[in-house]
Amino acid sequence: MSTHRYSALLTDLYELTMLAGYFEKGMHRQTAVFDMFFRHNPYHAGYAIFAGLQPLLEYLSELRFTASDLAYLKALGIFKPAFLDFLEGFRFRGKVTAPTEGTAVFAAEPLVTVEGELAEAQLVETALLNIINFQTLVATKAARIVSVARPGIVVEFGLRRAHGPDGGLSEARAAFIGGARSTSNTWAGQVFDIPIKGTHAHSWVMAFPDELSAFRAYADCFPDQCILLVDTYDTLASGVPNAIIVARELRASGHEVRGIRLDSGDLAYLSKEARRMLDEAGFPDIKIVASSDLDETVIQSIRNEGGCVDIYGVGTQLATCGGEGGGSLGGVYKLVRFDHHPKLKVTSDIAKATLPDRKRLLRAVLPNGEYCLDVICLEDEEPGPGTTVFDPVNPARTKTVPPDAHFEEVRQVVMQNGQITRPSPSLDAMADRCVEQMRRLPNGTIRLTNPHIYKVAISSGLHDMRTRLMQEALENQPGYREE
Template sequence: MVNLTMLTDFYQLTMMDGYLKSDKKDEIMIFDMFYRKNPNDGGYTIVCGINEVIDYIENLKFEEEDIQYLKSLNTFDEEFLQYLRDFKFDGEIYAVEEGTIMFPNEPIIRVKAKAMQAQLVETTILCIINFQTLIATKASRICYSAMGDSVMEFGLRRAQAPDAGLYGAKAAVIGGCIGTSNVLAGQKFDIPVLGTHAHSWIQSFDTELDAFRAYAKAYPTKTVLLLDTYDTLNSGIRNAITVFNELREQGYEPLGVRIDSGDLEFLSKEIRKILDSAGFENVKITASNDLDENTITSLKNQGAQIDIWGVGTKMITSFDWAALGGVYKLCAVVRDGQMIPKIKISEDPNKINNPGYKNIYRIYDKNDNKAKADLIVLDEEVINENEPLTIFDPIHTWKKMTFEDFYVKKLLLPLFIDGKCVREKRDIKDIKRYTDEEKESFWIQYRRNKNPQIYKVDLSKKLWNMKNDLLENRNIL
């Protein structure tokens, strides 16, 4: 595995050095990683990247070449450099399961470790989780618009660097795509790889018909032909029908055609008519060309005859929402065995974090197994499923809801204890299945792309009191 120890912001190291010089290196600190707003103003977010966080933590180690580089910066003394030589993460990390649906201000990852350890891991955890979660959520939105049609991830050539292409493909499959064009992602994550040929294949032959015949000869059981190199309706589909008939005479059935330009709504309808009249009702029509959830929704509403969607640039880059904006905030310290809550106060109420050592309970209705609300609690709080549970809006506190026939699931689960990973990494297919189950556990009004209903995320009374006490007493902090 790649050692990402030096993939950090410089100020993490200066703060670590400061903790050492302030005799705080062994003070226990607790941080929450969370985000404040769903991408694209959507109703939810799909967490992705937990497997890579495991890899990162397990490979945390400063190599001698790292030490020598840091020494060359003329910023750190030998005491700190020696500390880095001996560095080892021996703290605790709790995290949600990869593929979990989450909401703003809920802890995705909780780190409890000595100050210098807890500080160092901030940047890389954010880098991993922010990007993969953003792409998984974007892919989920696109797949929602496709309304059950297959969506393929085709974004590698437009991704912002190789790692973005690799881990973006993984995230897109977790978000709902059936596979990827990215061969390395297919190899690394054991996910389906997909693709046929480009316009250059057609252009390399003397005629379009020659190109189609050559491709069908090479892949008679997997023939999908790209129609729009020259003229989709007057040339492409006509030549495709010729080759499809030849395939059928040889005992093979063609799989599909693809269009990558032009008026996709009009072309798909005309192509469908031609295919059906020629007896190829089972041939699928694939469309690509700068698609996203909005374009797909529009095409579906127009009755476009498209069966499969190839989505690239606007998914792998989350074209219209640049970043998740996840943050990593101190919420408590431990001194002399006592947990001391910490809070960041801002003129912007949205930037005030929830203090304390917390977890999240997801509340489900026993009758339909649908998620009804989340309750952020202090870690020691236990919910009795045999008694009515009343929750209240943390801002509009008069808004209350009581559950009686319910059960709960705790979302933050152990990932590392005493520096040892206690949770196996899950394969991508398993995570994808889990994500599909997560989506099914939420009513569609929370998952729709446009004007989703806001899912309830409340604070327990104990946590709410702690937060407000800290706010009320801020002048003496």
């Protein structure tokens, strides 16, 4: 469910100037294929979780320039009337191929492929990267957090630190796909039907004469949703004891305190002591919620130290995608075929050389269901078990597809002629897919430190094509001389 149509002006100016140039040179109707991919897994992780496809498809299906958009572009004094007339009737009528959201993906793989007329395929670059880069990064961060928090539950708390209102909405959606299946963001609850959770702030406690009065008032207002924030003054000396008093009073009236929240201090120690106090008082079912600038490394340390946290409220580090190797995904969008010819970006650094032409992305699966290798191949290739494949960065390194493996397609056509061809799964189904995908990754892939590097390879046909195109490009450079 979308809340509003994305503007056609959600783009960088150079997309429009290139488009105007293609239009003037009569190139805008020629066919083009672009791939979106990233070069390095975020967070130095062993994987990423793909997200953002449904919002992207909504953007593409609704893309059009309004009268006010065209008036603004005309006022810039950059564009000619004939080009503005062309934009008035502009629609995206291309083809999109992509994985299902919640799929584990890896560096160098073509994720979203856009095919159509050069004008439409070029124009959508900025918005596509904006949507997919951010939501994939958030989903990956959430999956990392959830993987170390289990069996604890993760709640997304990031709205107040998110990058603007729309950032907060997109972040809550992507975090759900990554495994944070509830949020404090009420708007996200309405838009995406995500369960919403919350307690109260320190200001509630401070607004009353004392902590016990504040807790009693909150329990009176919300007898069946009562989670008490216990660290306003002294967590163990007053907060938890007062929560126990209110829990006894609430139980006597036929209700139960559902939880307490710790928002500061040594969360491992405080949660252990709070758990002991609650259990001794006869309240083993009261949950302990922890917040306070949590991320995957902090949660892992709490668990390693025997902390007794049931629910982790994760805000800033999730909403801002913090952490080493985070901050941005670094996805790029490159031309791989134009006017019926494969195209290659040539560079002295082969790690930045693109993979040309239309491609398939295949995942080799062992008999036990475990994923072992991804292979990028040309669309008409059919690599099988026992095939030799090549490292995309260092082609001298090869690998053989296990003889007992079979291949699964990672991507499907999701839009054809500008029309969505596959109904989007529910967010719950996407989140379930994320869990299932991570379960099937090789041992060590999801660990936080020095993870197993999942193998991504290119087929012999793609390797040969890239080698040939690189050689042809070099030979066509002025001053080139083969040694």
